Amino acid sequence: MALEIRDIHKRFGPVRASDGVTFTVEEGSLHGILGENGAGKSTLMKILSGFYEADSGEVVLDGEVLHLRSPADAIDAGIGMLHQDPLVFLPFTVLDNFALGSPGSMRLDRKAAEAELMRVSGELGFEFDPERLVRDLTVGERQQLSITRLLWLGARVLIFDEPTTGISASQRIQLFDTLRTLAAGGMIVLFVSHKLEEVEALCDSVTVIRRGKVVYEAEMPVASETLVEKMFGNVFVEEERTTVPLGDAMLRVEAATLSEGTTRIEGLDLGIARSEVVGLAGLEGSGQRTLLRACAGLIQPESGSLSVDGIELTRASYREHLAAGVHYLPAGRLEEGLVQGISIAEHLVLASDDTAFFVDWKAADARAGEEIDEYSIKGLPSSAAEELSGGNQQRLLLAMIPDEVKLLLLEHPTRGLDVESAAFVWTRLLERRNHGTATVFASADLDELLNYSDRIIVFFAGSVFAIRTAAEIDGEELGYLIGGKVRA
Amino acid sequence: MTRVRAAVPTLVALALALAVGVALLLVVGAPPLETFRLLVEGSFGSASKISATLLAWSPLLLASAGLVVTFAAGLWNIGVEGQVIMGGIAATWVARTVPGPGWVLIPLMVLAGAVGGLLWAVFAGVLKTHGNVHEIFGGLGLDFVAAGLATYLVIGPWKRAGVASTSGTDIFRPEAWMPEFQAFGVGWPVIPVILGLLSVLVVWMLLRGTLFGLRLKAVGSNPYSSFLLGIPTNRYMLGAFAIGGALAGIAGTVQVAAFHHKLVPAISGGYGFLGILVVLLAGFSAVWIAPIALFFVGISVGSTQLDLQLGLDSAFGGVLQGIIVLFVMFGGAWSVRRASGRLTPQEEP
Known part of the structure; x- marks a missing residue:
């Protein structure tokens, strides 16, 4: 047989x-x-x-x-x-x-x-x-x-x-x-x-x-x-890695125990500086999402503390995190980020802080037109979210991020995107970094992790396995760490 | 062109529903043409019949408009029946206890009805948002509680002097009757019709032009994305229940103040459930509610004639309504399937 x-x-x-x-x-x-x-x-x-x-x-x-x-x-x-x-x-x-x-x-x-x-x-x-x-x-x-x-x-x-x-x-x-x-x-x-x-x-x-x-x-x-x-495969790092000088601490996690489902991260200490980009590596479900969701206020730490730009957020709700300048972009663009049946213009109204009771649809359409140009979204103000391709959905989600964000949390920001869209996403994210936004992103793409991160946190089996400075490791070593091994 | 094409499945479905209706009539041995003639005559054949149809139209419009709001929020508000009853009970309480002339009493009864329906709906909403009870079960349970309460009041504390009978409370004093407009020798239910049409208009504007409506639609379509966007989803669901309940409650006021002029156990008239059929047929949008609701009450009111003239049970009207909704929904599902068959599968590898 x-x-x-x-x-x-x-x-x-x-x-x-x-x-x-x-x-x-x-x-x-x-x-x-x-x-x-x-x-x-x-x-x-x-x-x-x-x-x-x-x-x-x-x-x-x-x-x-x-x-x-x-x-x-x-x-x-x-x-x-x-x-x-x-x-x-x-x-x-x-x-x-x-x-x-x-x-x-x-x-x-x-x-x-x-x-x-x-x-x-x-x-x-x-x-x-x-x-x-x-x-x-x-x-x-x-x-x-x-x-x-x-x-x-x-x-x-x-x-x-x-x-x-x-x-x-x-x-x-x-x-x-x-x-x-x-x-x-x-x-x-x-x-x-x-x-x-x-x-x-x-x-x-x-x-x-x-x-x-x-x-x-x-x-x-x-x-x-x-x-x-x-x-x-062969992982190679692009030459033109850009960095900016890091600022003071933006995110501070101290002795935190985070738990969700079978994932349990214990005693995590982590400081992330203004303008720093931190990549979260690891196999799917190794704890990256848990850390991101905890930073976003979607799960509360069992113990320890969490603060953003000096604002204590350990027991704060998701909406309090939003108000404190934390923005979370989940992996499921159409499941967790956008709303089916709702147009580009309507999404931008929902994401704006304009609270007028009657919506000025003329102004909303005009604004949607501007964002469509600025973010090169292939669609019309009246296009529904589900009619957009994955890359354009991600561009719309980027356009929906408020201007003043202190901590940006992203899950697989370029998963499934073509090379051009992925490069566009990172151009936009690095612009925000240059203005002081701290960025934490989870990715399965080793190139992306090595190219854009200042530091990489490797998760294995539900806990933090290693933290490395991205410039000091190569793809092979990262591959080992993701597989749960330290290269001898 | 695309509009015409989109209407094709609905028209085919209506034709099929008609064909099944005719087949049913032939099976029971009733003449189909005569039956449909009696249906039309029974609802629109004379001034008094048109007036009766319009009076039945109004509460159905109110209940349906409220359902459009809760459906927009993604909620299956099965509790409209109970909300209509609680509105009727609250309005009856005002009619029985508040003295004064009609121009004070009638607005108060409308307000009381709205509050009664609103509280009952928000009760179901809180059970959902804070008690994790699905709104279908909460609403259905509260329907029975409200119906029981109405019966208890009619045969208990509010019974007619001397006799306790399920035929209803004492007739309200004339000040608590919604005034009618006399013309062509009959009274016309002008106030109920205005309330009904106004409710449809307000709901249409609310969902089309306001931030509240937009957020409500977002919550209804994807609560989790909406939550991540910073929308307080529970508050919006409760808001939808409140609006839907208030409109249903006003329908209850219309039932007691303009139709029965007293409280009866079956005060809701089944409009809560009929409203669900209307909104399903209208594709969850406020635009088509008014004509569809008129069509439905036409069938309901007209079918009472069938019994008298043909010996056919008046339930035939309900059967016809049900067949139409089933076929139209089937047609809708069929056209969605046909459209999605052309798309590539969107599964994740």
Whole structure:
């Protein structure tokens, strides 16, 4: 038995998420799929597990071409996927979760299901109380439940998408043992990760994906340097890095503990100066967003203090942060930044501090025309937000930032933008920096981090892993740090 | 051209609704043409029938205008029925306790109705914003409470002298009747119609020309973006409930002061729910409310004739209204699907 992936293509609009992916995984192997954020790993796995249909290409298991139109098709064919957040129904019991989606008639035979649960979980060495609510299980136990269920449904290929997110060290050891047992028993295990160490510790072979293409395939072990280079490509820093002299402290975070979901940043001390640009590096969900949201006042620190330009904001609300000159630009431009069905002119009215009861639409349209020219937005004052391209949405969001901003917080300011739009965004941001605005931005783009930051804060597994001066490190070192390793 | 094309699904839907209505009539053995003639005659066939239709039109306009505001804020205000009832109760209280001439009493009753409806709506709003109770459940629950309160008042504290009957309280003294304008031998509900049309006009202007309206639309379309833009979203949702409730409450005043001249348990007349159908059909915009509401009350008022003349249950009017809304909404969903089928998927890779 072998799993063959043949020339898979999948596009989302202009983005080629899978661009001719081909590779083969043999029976009994523990195979790593490595790549940075947005490389196309998740898309490929969702195609294998039936969540997306490929535009073209074939998935072949044991010599048979599979037609995967839904997750149910994939499971019938023997391919099961464990998602980052195990798909379980929290208010249900362990047994009900196990029996959900079981094949056969509508009638639910609880007795038989329980016997099966005990048999399959026993073979794997898991212990469950069938009547316990899944809500009370740890993430690791929920994974075990999902594995048990998928095996019972006849999975021969198991896909694990970033399975170590949010589980403890001991659970990780147990998970890795399970994966080894499964592979030794003749299954195909795909381990999707961007954590170098885990792939090195666990996998027999590895496929590296970058920009939707397979760029490297090898049997393990392989030198870390090779993997880093293949994952991130050659990173080069532009020569014309500009800096301005830094001013006094603008943002001051002292002994702060920030917590949100599975992310927990403890005892963070951070001072950011007027005119300083700080890049937040790290894999998605490593804590960058938590820091930005805490600085914006969207989550309150559990302890410690936070102030902006001398104004104490530790317990202040989001709107008090706004009033103090903090501005936050989230990653979801159309989900968190703009409002669908509302035009460019209307957005600029909403963002302005004009509070007249009746809106002067003539003046609003005129002002929108000016901003459209100034920010080179391709659209009309009456264009709705959803009609704009991603780059133009970002330009509109930039136009909506008030003039007097002390601290600008940005999530992925150029994600998905073409080169020209990205350069435009940074020209505007650096103008603001030159006028004293302190800037903190999260990015997955190493070039962007190295080019524009004064300092880079690297997050790993939900905490601050390293803080470096950007001019003193190169792309390779940053790649190591993001993968949770310090270069020897 | 694009306007004409945009209207095509609606026209097709109306034609289909008509066809289904005719089919239903044939199934029950009623003559379709005669039925529709009776519907029109029953609502617009004489001066007194036109007057009755206009009197029913007014509270429906008020309730629908209020619903446009809450829909703009993204809220499913199912509690309009209750808000109409509470407006009627508050107006009745004024009529029963405040002495004085009509020109004092009537404005006071309108004000009281507005306050009654407003408080009831804001109650549902606070349950949502501060109690995390979805407005559909809060509103529906409060509908039942208000209906129960009206029944209790009618057979309890405000019962007619000597007899407790669900047929209503004592008739108000004449000063508490909304004055009618006499012409063509019948009285015309001029004040209710003015209140109704004014409410539509005010709501249209509010949503079109004011910062409040713009912010309300933003909150309705994307509360999270609006919050990040610095809009106090809860306050705006409560504001929408307050306006919607006040207008519904005035509809209650019209019901007690211009139609029944007393409080009855079924004082809301079903206008809260009918208003939802009107606003759905109007595409959530104030512009088309007036003609659509007139069409709907025409069917409601006219259908009472069916019973007398054809032995057909007057519920047929409601069936017809429901079919029209279902088909038009289906047509709308279909045209959206057709349009979006041409777009490329916008999923994140």
